[in-house]
Amino acid sequence: MTKQNHYPFEASLRRLEELVEQMENGELSLEASLKTFEEGIKLTRECQLALKQAEQKVSLLVEKNGEQPFETD
Numbered sequence: 001m002t003k004q005n006h007y008p009f010e011a012s013l014r015r016l017e018e019l020v021e022q023m024e025n026g027e028l029s030l031e032a033s034l035k036t037f038e039e040g041i042k043l044t045r046e047c048q049l050a051l052k053q054a055e056q057k058v059s060l061l062v063e064k065n066g067e068q069p070f071e072t073d
Helices: 009-025 029-063
Strands: none
Touching: 009 029
16 A cells, blocks of 8 residues: 555554445445455555564564563464
């Protein structure tokens, strides 16, 4: 996404929920469904990146304090 369309993490999750609801309603045209799906994929990637960065930051902070990092799935 461009910087213009970049959402904070929580806003991205809310927008994803909206997109899922729109698609589940089944009232979108094929073209609108594809556009909605594409936006959802972009938001999902942004959220995954934000989570990964947060996880790395937490691990770094834990390491600095001499603690064991937490287990991830």
